[in-house]
Amino acid sequence: MPDVRIEKLIKRFGNVTAIADVDIHIPDGEIVTLLGPSGCGKTTTLRCLAGFENADEGQIWIGDQLIFDSKQNINLSPQKRDMGMVFQSYAVWPHMSVFENIAFPLRIRKAPRKEIDEKVIRAMKMVGIEELKDRLPSEISGGQQQRVAFARAIVYEPAVLLLDEPLSNLDAKLREQMRFEILELQRKIGITTVYVTHDQEEAMVLSDEVLVMDFGKVIQRGDPEAIYFDPSNEFVADFIGKINFLPGTVKQVEEGASVVGIEEGGFRSEIHSTRTNYPQGQKVLASVRPENIHIHTSKPDQESNTWPAKLIRKNFLGGMFDMVVGVEGKELRARTPFKVEAKSGSEVFIHIPPKDVLLIHIN
Ligand SMILES: Nc1ncnc2c1ncn2[C@@H]1O[C@H](COP(=O)(O)OP(=O)(O)OP(=O)(O)O)[C@@H](O)[C@H]1O
Numbered sequence: 001m002p003d004v005r006i007e008k009l010i011k012r013f014g015n016v017t018a019i020a021d022v023d024i025h026i027p028d029g030e031i032v033t034l035l036g037p038s039g040c041g042k043t044t045t046l047r048c049l050a051g052f053e054n055a056d057e058g059q060i061w062i063g064d065q066l067i068f069d070s071k072q073n074i075n076l077s078p079q080k081r082d083m084g085m086v087f088q089s090y091a092v093w094p095h096m097s098v099f100e101n102i103a104f105p106l107r108i109r110k111a112p113r114k115e116i117d118e119k120v121i122r123a124m125k126m127v128g129i130e131e132l133k134d135r136l137p138s139e140i141s142g143g144q145q146q147r148v149a150f151a152r153a154i155v156y157e158p159a160v161l162l163l164d165e166p167l168s169n170l171d172a173k174l175r176e177q178m179r180f181e182i183l184e185l186q187r188k189i190g191i192t193t194v195y196v197t198h199d200q201e202e203a204m205v206l207s208d209e210v211l212v213m214d215f216g217k218v219i220q221r222g223d224p225e226a227i228y229f230d231p232s233n234e235f236v237a238d239f240i241g242k243i244n245f246l247p248g249t250v251k252q253v254e255e256g257a258s259v260v261g262i263e264e265g266g267f268r269s270e271i272h273s274t275r276t277n278y279p280q281g282q283k284v285l286a287s288v289r290p291e292n293i294h295i296h297t298s299k300p301d302q303e304s305n306t307w308p309a310k311l312i313r314k315n316f317l318g319g320m321f322d323m324v325v326g327v328e329g330k331e332l333r334a335r336t337p338f339k340v341e342a343k344s345g346s347e348v349f350i351h352i353p354p355k356d357v358l359l360i361h362i363n
């Protein structure tokens with residue numbers, strides 16, 4: 001299967017810039033996810049790729065074939081692009097049977113009847129819906145409709161698969177199950193895939209690489225762990241998972257350690273970090289994920305990064321406790337899978353290991 005390259009893509013709708021100079025490379029056989037808030041340009045990027053939307057500027061390559069170039073007026077029609085797409089709403093046709101829905105892309109390509117029969121059956125088997133072949137979409141569940149849309153996207157064996165929030169209409173449990181099914185199927189076919197979602201967990205599970213987008217721009221790209229553990233700015237840190245920000249200034253940097261003076265309301269203290277990515281004097285957000293704030297009922301041994309605190313709220317989410325602790329008037333979010341003996345309202349201590357304090361610059 002070929003790789004896909006998008007270069008310097010720009011798409012405007014009137015005075016809205018939906019895509020603002022984006023470069024994306026999807027290596028052969030990999031899944032790259034576009035992740036970002038509503039309106040950041042994810043669907044528009046996919047539609048430009050598929051050829052349903054004409055970009056204003058840029059180039060798109062599939063392998064060594066140039067399929068779109070604004071300067072040379074190259075613009076292959078969607079049917080010639082060899083891409084399968086699952087739309088944000090599945091867009092299965094209500095008046096056609098499951099079989100006919102899946103057969104449709106082959107019929108418009110004028111495939112012979114025998115080939116249509118074989119390929120439709122194979123695609124249905126692949127997603128496990130052979131027994132539904134004669135039903136109408138109104139006679140199957142949402143999850144099954146999703147599979148029909150998926151089978152229709154892969155039936156003509158496209159080189160590239162484009163998936164636009166394919167799980168957004170499903171309930172939480174099915175959504176989680178389908179993530180793994182999509183991943184398994186994608187690996188089995190080895191198809192180069194662009195996946196669009198605003199669900200960060202889905203992006204984490206599915207992606208070889210995640211591109212975090214905002215206002216039509218790619219803000220950060222990296223594998224899921226890099227995006228989570230090394231967010232490059234406040235937007236990414238805040239969008240991916242939950243995080244506490246403590247604004248301050250780097251006071252001291254030595255080998256393997258920084259000290260940040262926190263300047264947040266009444267919370268004026270020093271926090272130690274093993275990150276040394278900024279020089280003395282730099283304004284930063286000392287940033288801590290909730291799972292890295294440890295709650296103790298008595299004073300822990302560690303001197304640094306330990307504060308007396310008040311347990312303001314404790315909620316059991318099933319599988320973990322979600323808490324709010326107050327330190328010098330600043331509220332911090334903490335999470336742990338372990339049982340917390342302290343009650344809401346009680347005095348506790350918090351400790352934050354220096355290795356878990358990320359530093360993110362403030363402009
Ligand atoms: N046909 C259109 N005409 C005018 N503006 C549009 C059109 N399509 C998209 N836009 C605008 O372009 C921007 C990007 O839209 P897009 O649909 O790509 O967002 P998205 O990231 O897919 O969002 P969502 O998560 O809500 O699906 C938005 O500001 C949107 O209002």
Ligand SMILES: [Mg+2]
Nearest residue numbers: 042043044088
């Ligand atoms: Mg969209």
